[in-house]
Amino acid sequence: MQLLNTLYVTTPESYIHLDNDTLRVEVEKETRLRVPLHHLGAVVCFGHVSVSLPLMHRLADEGISLVLLDTHGRFKARLEGAVSGNVLLRQAQHRLAGDPAFALGVARNCIAGKVRNCRQVLLRGSRESKVPDEAAVLARGAADLAATLRALPGATDPDTLRGLEGEAARQYFAALSYLVKASARESFRMDGRNRRPPRDRINALLSFVYSLLMNDCRSAIEATGLDPQIGFLHVVRPGRAALALDLMEEFRAFADRLVLSLINRGQIGP
CATH class of the missing domain: 3.100.10.20 (CRISPR-associated endonuclease Cas1, N-terminal domain)
Structure with a gap:
């Protein structure tokens, strides 16, 4: 291909x-x-x-x-032109989206992939940090995410899963600012994740790159003939590409690394 x-x-x-x-x-x-x-x-x-x-x-x-x-x-x-794929594939997707056990399993896997990759970002930052206090903060954040991974198999409903994902995201973004090099932190401060609208430069960059990632995920879904509106983790609502949002969760950490690299290499400035 x-x-x-x-x-x-x-x-x-x-x-x-x-x-x-x-x-x-x-x-x-x-x-x-x-x-x-x-x-x-x-x-x-x-x-x-x-x-x-x-x-x-x-x-x-x-x-x-x-x-x-x-x-x-x-x-x-x-x-876009004519939709590819066959109606039987979409019928199967719609049917499985209504199966609570299957939907919960897919949602759990989406969150597990996201948390695992975010943990790797923090672990790498901890290894490379030359400031012991900052390395400790990053290692502690990675340990918190490891605890979330251990808790995921015990989540028996979507709301519990989303609660674990939300807490993991809070812990991850609380530590992410320590991955910005010291000389750039004044211009790229980050006090957690915020959006609609993003209130600082780094959150604006993250939202921008996430939108590109979501578009690529939606294109991949439509290329296989699946329905991007029918997801398993994100709540289905009109106009929302829920399956694309599900799929991109695992790849958000790669978008984060791209943003951090652009800032730390001086390829983008305030």
Whole structure:
């Protein structure tokens, strides 16, 4: 299976259009990029980006997703062609979503994957820290997450699972700020996780990268023919891609590492 690329168009006032079998990106009538369509799996546009109608039709025909986000990275719209997969697969998904035991098992696995990966982030930070007090805080956070992993098999209902996940998230984000290098902490302070809206720079970065991750998870789900709206951990409600949110939980720690690396390497500043 070929792994295709996602093209992110972030330059304001860009214009993307079809040029034979190639997507062309123009800024102020100057060509900035050409990408063959067969290399693309998705196109994500941020803010004020214009898209030609012929390109929209071609993307739909080729099964290439077109995603529109606002300037802050919040989801606006999505254009896709015919849905792949068969109805029997979706019927099975819907049936299993109504099976409490199966749904609980999937939700438990989603949370276990998330907590395990978050714990590895803290353990790595503890090993690499040159400040003993900070290394101890990170190690203590990792120990708390290990306790959550041990408690997960005993959770017998979704609310208990979500309570364990919420407490683990609180402990994890309380320690995460110690992974930002000392010289960057004044500009990238973090007092726990907050969103809608994020109240500090690092939370804004996390929300932004999570939105990209969620889009990739949703694309993967739809490519297999599953219904992204029917999840097992996140509560189903109109307009919410619950299964995509379920799937991305295990990968959030990788997004966190990306944000931390961008800050600590000085690749992004205040």
